[in-house]
Amino acid sequence: MEWKNCYLDVILVPLGVLMTGGYHFWVWYNVRNHPHTTIIGINASGRRNWVATMMKDNEKKNILAVQSLRNTIMGSTLMATTSVLLCSGLAAIISSTYSVKKPLNDSVYGAHGEFMEALKYVTLLTVFLFSFFCHTLSIRFINQVNILINIPQDPMSLVTPEYINDILEKGFILNTVGNRLFYTALPLLLWIFGPVLVFLCSLSMVPVLYNLDFVVPSDKGEEEDGEE
Numbered sequence: 001m002e003w004k005n006c007y008l009d010v011i012l013v014p015l016g017v018l019m020t021g022g023y024h025f026w027v028w029y030n031v032r033n034h035p036h037t038t039i040i041g042i043n044a045s046g047r048r049n050w051v052a053t054m055m056k057d058n059e060k061k062n063i064l065a066v067q068s069l070r071n072t073i074m075g076s077t078l079m080a081t082t083s084v085l086l087c088s089g090l091a092a093i094i095s096s097t098y099s100v101k102k103p104l105n106d107s108v109y110g111a112h113g114e115f116m117e118a119l120k121y122v123t124l125l126t127v128f129l130f131s132f133f134c135h136t137l138s139i140r141f142i143n144q145v146n147i148l149i150n151i152p153q154d155p156m157s158l159v160t161p162e163y164i165n166d167i168l169e170k171g172f173i174l175n176t177v178g179n180r181l182f183y184t185a186l187p188l189l190l191w192i193f194g195p196v197l198v199f200l201c202s203l204s205m206v207p208v209l210y211n212l213d214f215v216v217p218s219d220k221g222e223e224e225d226g227e228e
Contacts, residue, residue: 009116012195016187016202023206024180027213039213040176044169051165054149062150069146073139076175079182080135083128086185090125094118120191127185134178141171183209 027038035041054065145168151159187205190197 006116008195009191012199013191016199017184019202019206020184020187023209027209030214037215039215042215044172047168047172048165051149051168052161055153055161055164058150058152065149066146069142069149072171072175073142073146076135076138076142076178079175079178080132080139083132083135083178083182087125087128087132090121090128094121094125120188123191124185124188127181127188131178131181131185134174134181138171138174138178141167141174145171 027040031038031041035044050068054061058065145164148159148164148167151157183205187198187201190201
């Protein structure tokens with residue numbers, strides 16, 4: 001494979017992946033060190049209080065707890081089903097001999113060899129498989145919480161609100177990782193049509209995710225001045 005045919009793939013695709021990966025590393029750093037500046041950290045704090053409240057008044061709120069967890073399980077099930085269906089479709093494309101695998105040589109920049117085409121589909125298949133894996137593990141942990149949260153409180157029991165909250169957080173972390181892997185597959189899906197679209201999609205996705213992940217603090221000083 002000549003350099004002149006694949007230099008865009010070698011430069012733009014890793015740059016787009018590093019951009020997305022660097023952003024998520026920054027989000028992880030802020031969640032660990034400044035949790036209340038992120039939606040993920042605030043939601044984790046809210047779930048901790050929610051578990052304690054559900055277990056404290058379990059006789060009246062057990063149905064509410066089960067319904068809330070069931071809705072979360074349904075969301076993870078939908079994402080897991082979508083991921084495995086996309087894996088099946090990509091596996092069918094990889095194993096097929098039809099023209100759907102052939103690149104549009106006249107309109108797509110980047111490499112068009114058989115190796116590069118196989119690399120594109122195998123990379124997508126791997127990302128969707130890991131997304132499916134994370135969502136299925138998330139369902140497993142949340143199902144455990146669905147049962148343990150309704151256990152009567154006993155001072156000698158090992159099933160404490162802290163223990164249940166740890167299991168619930170593992171489930172939600174896996175759910176978040178599975179969703180982010182699914183989002184990362186979108187730029188890679190555009191790789192089929194060329195590496196330029198991968199870079200542009202990764203570049204535009206970072207500000208969108210930033211607005212979804214971080215809490216913009218309101219300027220209380222300006223509000224007080226306005227009231228005066």
